[in-house]
Amino acid sequence: MNLRTDIGERRRAYTLVEALVASSLLLIGVSAAASMSLTLLTQEEINERSVKVFNYLDNAARLYQLGVPASDIEDILPVEPGVQALTTATGTTTVPLLGPVDVTTMTITYLASEALEKNQASELEWTGGDVEATRSESVSLIRADSYIPADLDSGSDSDSDSDSDSDP
Amino acid sequence: MILQTDRKHDRTRRHERGSILVICMVLAAFGTIGVAAWLSLLDARGHQVEQNLTALKRRAHYNNGRALAHLAIYKNHLHVAEGVAADVVYEIPGGLGRATVRAYDGAPLRNQSSVRRSKIGAVPLRSFSTDVRVDLPDGAGDREWQFQLRSYNPVLAGDLLVMHPLADPEDTSPMISGNLAVKGRAVFWDAVVRDFTAGLRADEYHLPVDIAGQTSFATSAGGSTLPLNYPRPRQTTGFAGSTDPYRGGLDIVRSIDNSHNAYATRVQASGTFLELNGSTPYARGDGPDTEPPGPGNSDDSKIKQIDEVAASGTGHDSLYNRLLNAPRLSSDVMVHAVETPAAFHPGKLYEILDARHPLPIDVLTAVAGETTGGITEEERDALFRKSNVWIWSNGAGKIVVYLWSPNLQHLIMREVTELVLEGPDDPAVADSLSTESPVALLVDNPPGIGLDRVEFNEQNKRRIVLALSTASPASGDPDPNYSPDMVFTGSLPFPDWRMILDLQNTGAVFDTTAIAGATVVGGIRANRPLRVAAGRLTLEREFDTNELETLLSRNAWIESYLQ
Numbered sequence: 037m038n039l040r041t042d043i044g045e046r047r048r049a050y051t052l053v054e055a056l057v058a059s060s061l062l063l064i065g066v067s068a069a070a071s072m073s074l075t076l077l078t079q080e081e082i083n084e085r086s087v088k089v090f091n092y093l094d095n096a097a098r099l100y101q102l103g104v105p106a107s108d109i110e111d112i113l114p115v116e117p118g119v120q121a122l123t124t125a126t127g128t129t130t131v132p133l134l135g136p137v138d139v140t141t142m143t144i145t146y147l148a149s150e151a152l153e154k155n156q157a158s159e160l161e162w163t164g165g166d167v168e169a170t171r172s173e174s175v176s177l178i179r180a181d182s183y184i185p186a187d188l189d190s191g192s193d194s195d196s197d198s199d200s201d202s203d204p
Numbered sequence: 205m206i207l208q209t210d211r212k213h214d215r216t217r218r219h220e221r222g223s224i225l226v227i228c229m230v231l232a233a234f235g236t237i238g239v240a241a242w243l244s245l246l247d248a249r250g251h252q253v254e255q256n257l258t259a260l261k262r263r264a265h266y267n268n269g270r271a272l273a274h275l276a277i278y279k280n281h282l283h284v285a286e287g288v289a290a291d292v293v294y295e296i297p298g299g300l301g302r303a304t305v306r307a308y309d310g311a312p313l314r315n316q317s318s319v320r321r322s323k324i325g326a327v328p329l330r331s332f333s334t335d336v337r338v339d340l341p342d343g344a345g346d347r348e349w350q351f352q353l354r355s356y357n358p359v360l361a362g363d364l365l366v367m368h369p370l371a372d373p374e375d376t377s378p379m380i381s382g383n384l385a386v387k388g389r390a391v392f393w394d395a396v397v398r399d400f401t402a403g404l405r406a407d408e409y410h411l412p413v414d415i416a417g418q419t420s421f422a423t424s425a426g427g428s429t430l431p432l433n434y435p436r437p438r439q440t441t442g443f444a445g446s447t448d449p450y451r452g453g454l455d456i457v458r459s460i461d462n463s464h465n466a467y468a469t470r471v472q473a474s475g476t477f478l479e480l481n482g483s484t485p486y487a488r489g490d491g492p493d494t495e496p497p498g499p500g501n502s503d504d505s506k507i508k509q510i511d512e513v514a515a516s517g518t519g520h521d522s523l524y525n526r527l528l529n530a531p532r533l534s535s536d537v538m539v540h541a542v543e544t545p546a547a548f549h550p551g552k553l554y555e556i557l558d559a560r561h562p563l564p565i566d567v568l569t570a571v572a573g574e575t576t577g578g579i580t581e582e583e584r585d586a587l588f589r590k591s592n593v594w595i596w597s598n599g600a601g602k603i604v605v606y607l608w609s610p611n612l613q614h615l616i617m618r619e620v621t622e623l624v625l626e627g628p629d630d631p632a633v634a635d636s637l638s639t640e641s642p643v644a645l646l647v648d649n650p651p652g653i654g655l656d657r658v659e660f661n662e663q664n665k666r667r668i669v670l671a672l673s674t675a676s677p678a679s680g681d682p683d684p685n686y687s688p689d690m691v692f693t694g695s696l697p698f699p700d701w702r703m704i705l706d707l708q709n710t711g712a713v714f715d716t717t718a719i720a721g722a723t724v725v726g727g728i729r730a731n732r733p734l735r736v737a738a739g740r741l742t743l744e745r746e747f748d749t750n751e752l753e754t755l756l757s758r759n760a761w762i763e764s765y766l767q
Contacts, residue, residue, distance in 0.1 A: 069239070076246050083246075083253045090256045094263065101267045134276050134294055173257060175264045176300045180274035182762065183435035184393060184412070184450075 262343035268301025269340035285464040306337040312353035313465040328361030348767040357756035359727035364388035368452040368731040378402040382736025385424040393452040437761040456757040457673035458648040477614035485573025485599035489591040491562035514547040542570040545578020554583040562591040572596040627664035642667035651675040654684025663699035671706040687711035
C-alpha cells in the first residue's frame with residue numbers, strides 16, 4: 037500500500053517540448069526587451085542632445101537679439117559637440133506702418149544621434165544611432181540697436197583716419 | 205481509499221500548475237505595464253524636447269516683438285511732434301512678432317509733466333518721461349510693457365561738453381583744441397584720436413564705441429584716466445533737416461519741423477520774450493514808448509532852431525540852454541537832436557538827454573542807431589545804464605544785452621554779427637541775480653550771415669542759455685563765419701559765467717587772456733570745433749535745475765520695463 041501510494045504521489049515533470057517552448061518564448065521576450073532598450077536609450081540620448089542643442093540655439097538667438105554680432109556668437113558660447121553648424125542669413129521684410137525690417141534666420145544643424153567629439157564637461161558617452169544623421173532647425177529674429185551706432189558717417193570716424201593719427 | 209488519495213493528488217497538481225500560470229501572467233502583466241510606462245515616459249520626454257523648440261520660437265518671437273516696438277518707436281514716435289490717438293499695431297509678416305503701441309498724448313520731447321529717476325546708469329539720473337504701454341504677445345497671451353520715452357538736456361545731466369557729429373564732415377581740425385578743462389563728463393558722438401590730444405582735459409570721457417588708435421586721456425586735474433566703458437543709448441534731438449534723427453544732427457534753436465524741441469518754441473510759449481533784428485536800431489529801457497508833444501511843447505520852433513544851428517554853425521549855446529532847461533522835450537525833438545549832431549558841441553547833447561531819464565524808447569532807439577559821432581560810446585553806455593536799458597541794437601549787426609536788468613526777457617535775435625553780454629561788475633549785484641529765473645538768448649541768423657564776435661564782459665551768475673545757430677548758405681554762396689570769437693573781458697580775473705551754450709552749426713574760438721581764465725558754469729553742446737585760442741576755459745556743472753530743465757532743448761531715448 038505504501039509503494040502504491042509513493043508511485044501514485046510522484047509528480048509528473050515538464051516535458052522537453054514544454055521546456056523548449058518556454059525557453060524560446062523567454063528568449064524572444066528577452067531579445068525584444070534588449071533591442072527595445074537599446075532603441076529607447078538611443079532615443080533618450082537623442083532627446084538629451086536635442087535639448088542641449090535647442091538651449092544652444094536659444095542662447096545664440098538671445099545674444100543676437102541683444103546686439104552681439106552674429107560672427108561672435110559661436111566664440112562666446114561654450115563648445116557643444118552636437119552642433120555641426122550655426123549659420124545666419126539676413127533678409128528684409130516689410131512691416132506695415134514701419135517699412136523694411138531686417139530679419140535674420142538663424143539655423144542650427146546638429147548631429148542627432150552621435151557626437152563627433154566628447155564633451156569634456158560631460159561624463160556621458162553616446163551609445164547608439166547613426167553617426168551621419170543630422171537635423172536642422174531655424175528661428176527668425178529681428179533686433180533693434182538701442183545704442184548710438186558706431187558708423188555715424190560723419191566723415192571723421194573712419195578707421196583709416198583714426199589709424200593715421202593714432203599716436204599721441 | 206487509494207482512489208480517494210489519487211484524486212486528491214491529481215487535484216492538487218492541477219492547482220499547482222494553475223498557480224504557476226497565474227504567477228507568470230501576473231509577472232507578464234507587470235512587465236508589460238513597466239514597458240508601457242517606459243515607452244510612455246520616453247514618448248512624453250520626446251514631446252517635451254520638441255516643445256522646447258516651440259517654446260524657443262515663442263521666446264524669439266516675443267523678443268522680436270520687443271525689438272519691433274523699439275524700431276517702431278524710434279521710427280515713428282520718439283522724435284515726432286505729437287502722440288498717438290489710437291492704438292497702433294506693428295506686425296512682422298509670418299507671425300514672427302507683434303507689438304501693439306497703445307494710444308498716448310503729447311510729444312515726448314515736449315513732455316513736462318513727469319520727472320522720473322533713472323534706473324540705469326548710462327542716462328541722466330533725472331529725466332522727463334512719456335509712458336507708453338506696449339503689448340507684446342508671448343504665444344499664450346499679451347504681456348504688458350511700459351516704454352518710457354525719456355528726455356532731458358545732456359548738459360544739465362552732467363555731460364558738460366557734448367560734441368555732436370561735425371556739421372562739416374570735411375573738417376579735419378581737432379574737435380577740441382587749446383586749454384579746455386571739463387570738470388565733468390565730455391561726451392563725443394563721434395571722434396578720432398586727434399580730438400583728444402590737442403589740449404582737452406576732462407574728468408570722464410564717453411566715446412564712440414569704434415574709436416581706434418592709442419591715446420591718453422587727461423583729467424581736469426592733470427591725471428590720466430580711461431574712457432567710460434558703457435555704450436550710449438540711441439538718442440535724438442528730434443528732426444534735423446533731412447538727416448536721420450538719430451545721427452546727432454542739431455536743429456534746436458528755431459525750427460519748423462522740430463519746433464517741439466526748439467528753444468524758440470519754448471521761449472514763445474513763455475509769453476515773455478522779445479524778437480529783434482540786428483540790422484534795425486533798437487533799444488528797450490524803463491521809459492515810455494514815446495514822449496508825445498503836449499501843451500507847452502513848441503516842437504516846431506525847437507526843431508527849426510536845431511536845423512538852423514546845424515546849418516549856420518552858430519547858436520549852439522542858445523540851443524543847448526533852451527533844450528536843457530525846457531520843462532519837457534517831446535520824442536520828436538530829442539530824436540531830431542540826436543539825428544542832427546552838428547547842432548551841438550561835443551558832450552552837450554549827452555547833457556541834454558542825461559537830464560531826462562528814463563528816456564523814451566524811441567529816443568533810446570535813435571541813440572542806439574546814431575553813428576555820426578554826436579554821442580560817444582561812453583556817453584551812450586551811460587545813457588543806457590541810467591535809463592535801465594537792458595538791450596539795444598545799433599542797426600549794424602551789433603546787439604548788447606545787460607544781464608543785470610530785472611526787465612531782461614528771453615530774446616530771439618536775427619542778423620547778428622556781434623553780441624555783447626554785459627554782466628555786473630559788482631559781485632554783490634552778481635550774487636543777487638543767482639536766484640533769478642533763467643533766460644534764453646537765441647541767435648538765429650539767416651543764410652549768409654555769421655556771428656563774428658561774442659563778448660562776455662565782467663561776470664554773470666544769472667542762469668542763461670545762449671543758443672547760437674548759423675545757417676548754411678545756398679549752394680554756391682560763400683560760407684558765413686561759423687566760428688565766432690568768444691572773448692571774455694572785464695575788470696575781474698577768473699570770472700564765472702553761468703550759462704549753457706548750445707552751438708548749432710556753430711563753433712567757437714575762445715579768448716580769456718584779458719581775465720586770465722574763465723569758468724563756464726553749465727556746459728557746451730556743439731557740432732563744430734571749439735578752440736581755446738588764448739587763456740584757459742573751465743567747464744563746471746550747473747546744479748540748479750529749477751525752471752532750467754523745462755527751458756532747455758533735450759535729448760530723448762527709450763527705457764522699457766515689463767509691467
